[in-house]
Amino acid sequence: MQSSLLIVYLFFSVSVYTSVIKDGVDGDLSSDTTTCPEILPKIDNGDVSPASLKSNYTEGDKLLYTCRHGYTSLGKIIYVCNKNQWVNIRDAKCSLKRCELPADIPNAHFVLMNGTDFVFGNTIKYICNEGYKMGTRIDTRTCLAGGWSNHLPQCEEVSCLPPATEGNVIVDGFSDYSSRFRYGHRVQFACDSPALKLVGLKEVTCQANGEWNGPLPTCEEITCMEEELYNVKIVRGIPGKVPPYKPTHTLQFQCTHSSMTMLGLPSIKCRSDGTWSSPYPTCSVLGACGPPPSIDFATLNAAPQENYKHGQQVQYTCSYFHTQEGNPRAVCHQGTWYTNLKCLQPCLVKTEDMHKNKIYSTYQKKTIYVYHGYHGSFVCDYGKWPKNDNTNFRPLCSNGVISLPRCI
Template sequence: MRSILAIFCVWICFGVDASTPSAGCSKIPEVENAEVSQSSRKSNYTDGDKLEYNCKTGYASLLKITFNCTKNKWTKLRDGKCSLKRCELPEDIPNGRYIIVSGRSFVFGTTIKYICKDDYQMMSRFDTRTCREGGWDNQLPVCEEVSCVPDNTEENVRVEGLPDNEGLIRYGHRLTFSCIDYGWILQGPNEITCLSNGQWSSPFPKCEGETCPLNTTVEDLKMERFPNIDGPVKPGHKLIFSCNREGLKLKGQKEITCQSNGEWNSPFPKCEEVMCVANLTVNMRSDVTKDGHPVPEVSVRPGHTITLLCVGRGVKLQGEKKITCLSDGQWGNPFPKCLGGKCGTPPRVNSADTIEMTKNEYNSGERVEYTCFNKYILDQSHPYSKYLTCEDGEWRGNIKCLQPCSVSLEEMDERGIQLRWRGREKIFSPHGDRIEFSCKKGKSSIGLIQTCNDGVMNLPLCV
């Protein structure tokens, strides 16, 4: 009776409602192959709180798994269940196969990767597929035969080996290259190969060369480019020249070509005033004079006429005595000649003299022989000889005497050398003579044998 009264007193004295249980849900329920979602996790749960569960990797549930805290107890609202999830057997693809990258038995979360056969390449954006709730994600990839795409080539590059009708360039196919324009140099390999990854063994080569400068400041000169394109002048390109007004003629090459080193094969020509030029022989005169004296060279403009005559006994003019200069710088008639006649005393020749007494007059066809002074050597190689011949009142021929070499004792002392087989006398040797020197005591050198060449001898230096 006392215990009943004590309990009644507690209820009355402290205001405790005997019908109210302890607040909150305690232990979280365990669900097979599932775990509480992160958003549902709390330290304490009270009436009205919910727990949501997610299936573990490889498992799935058709219904959402949810518990509700009611009167301090967890009540399951939906009877979901996490079961092992599988995808259908993966499909094969033509010219390829798959391998498992992660997971097992094609269950939920398993990832597979597709690999193409040799000589084929993956053409799809994705080469992997993963087992999801709705099955395999991504579309089946595609393997196509390995081929290379030709690069854009420059106009001056010649490509050989491209297939007809824009066909595939398969693995192992080769292309060869060369430069179309003359003088250009191929920068890169002259042959490349299509590799098994669909790439070329090397980048496509280019044709390069130095550009040639354009001299546009030449007065009265007109230039035409071939090919006729703007921009820098490349190797193999040409320039064709002409003069831009009458009364001028081109002096130099009419056409020049740009070379691979960036230089023209000939200098730029010039435009000069058209003139007719005549070099008069010694027995010919013209009515053109300078300060009242005859001149050996006559230059006149187009339209001008000159009169020619021959001088000397027996000399006769062959041809027209009056000739007119034409607009192209040529004479209107063949230039006349002075034929026949006699020659006067033979001319003086440096370092030489005639071997016979000379006359005051020689007939056409007569000749005189010359000999060189002592230590001088007569050069008889073409166009030289030992004769001068009288032809139509003129002495014709070429005589040359090769000079000896002279070396003083002072020059030898300065270079530390001495004559090997002679005394200390001064050297005076004819052309072609070989002189052997030796170094003075305590000195050395190379090239101690030297040859006299028309008055010049390179002396050795002993140090």
């Protein structure tokens, strides 16, 4: 019995001692409190909530972050002090706040002025469709923290004011419009009398800017313009020599000096469309020409002079057997002779040439002339034969050149 009590006492004593030793060790370790760095984690576009700020942080303390103006997060951003370091337990971040899809407005569309998405700070601009104009002062909206700024703009239909024309101008194209003309509407104009002509556009169109595409026309009396006189004078006019010149009015002109030459018609008439039948003539002293030019194989029909006036002509004759090509006349024009005459040479076929080729002409056996553009006619001498099968016995004369056949 005493032995059993002794064993129980020893077991209890060892247990108490072990517990004391253990508590003493644990007490010493826990006396060093676990802390996290005083330099707090930084996140983009976010800051620590003031309620989370402390002078020191121990195991399990939390930091709550709030996003800056214009930014938001999908969940709370929380850092926890764990084993002497800050740990982000949600992996959330601050991103630009998004705005809802911009509202459409009638007869317009919008474009992003900056950025690529509808997020905080980005601006859209509304643009009216063709034929419409902005009816409000502000046409942009910016994505703010609370949503889109400004009210929705409005686009109004473009219209032009009625064309204000003079009383003698007829306007066609009013149709159903009385006080305004819509974009793209066209009106036409005409004069109320055949004695008047329309000066300006015959048709105008209402443009996208609310203006007509050109100035409005007027109607004026049909007259021909008075032109400048250059070394000419009006010697007669029917009904008179002074303007206004109305349709059928006729003017006759004369050079101011007899030594001058008139270029143009001496009489012109005002037409019904307000234009002259021909421009006003002019007069000038034109350069004289010297002796006519020499042309090969051609002679003048009259003895040449030392000087010829502007407009004078001379005539040539081609030599015997030569063929004329072009006009036989030459004209003096402002000091220069002009002609296109050519005298083309005949082909001379000598007797010795025919004997050499053992041929003779069917016309005669002596020397002959073949005109330019004509064919000669040859045969082989008696007892001779063509040199080859394709020998041409009717060769063509071309400006003095002819290819004679050959016999053997």
